[in-house]
Amino acid sequence: MSPELEKKLYDDFPALYSNHTLPMTETSMCYGFRCGDGWYDLINRLSFDIAKIIATDERLDPKLYTASCVKEKFGTLRFYMNQSTDEIRKEIEKATLESAKTCELCGGEGEMQTDGWMSTICGPCELERNTQREEERRRLARRDSGLMDVD
Numbered sequence: 001m002s003p004e005l006e007k008k009l010y011d012d013f014p015a016l017y018s019n020h021t022l023p024m025t026e027t028s029m030c031y032g033f034r035c036g037d038g039w040y041d042l043i044n045r046l047s048f049d050i051a052k053i054i055a056t057d058e059r060l061d062p063k064l065y066t067a068s069c070v071k072e073k074f075g076t077l078r079f080y081m082n083q084s085t086d087e088i089r090k091e092i093e094k095a096t097l098e099s100a101k102t103c104e105l106c107g108g109e110g111e112m113q114t115d116g117w118m119s120t121i122c123g124p125c126e127l128e129r130n131t132q133r134e135e136e137r138r139r140l141a142r143r144d145s146g147l148m149d150v151d
């Protein structure tokens, strides 16, 4: 995710993401949000719901209920907490299901693609990705045949 959007999430939910400044020996949050910008809204909403659950239940210590890892895996969102509740897990599950139909690149309606690796993207983004791959393939082919200088 772009640094600007990551910063927004850190600023908007300082307690939930308080771990992001810790070293990698203590948390995976130091790597930030390892997914595309298209899931920003989804993660923003999920963060809001989780923060609300923690804030309205005085039994939950905000220092313990923090995010430990947020990433994309096999085309869907993975969101891990250091400590969780059934209510929080339910919200995470909802967001995970939503991520399977949300383009990770633009946030539009997406579909799970399984060409080579699994990812959830929309038609136009897939077309663009394939075009870029094709251009890259041609560029490498041109370079290999000596028609283009290598810098």
Ligand SMILES: [Zn+2]
Binding pocket: 103, 104, 105, 106, 107, 108, 121, 122, 123, 124, 125, 126
């Ligand atoms: Zn898209």
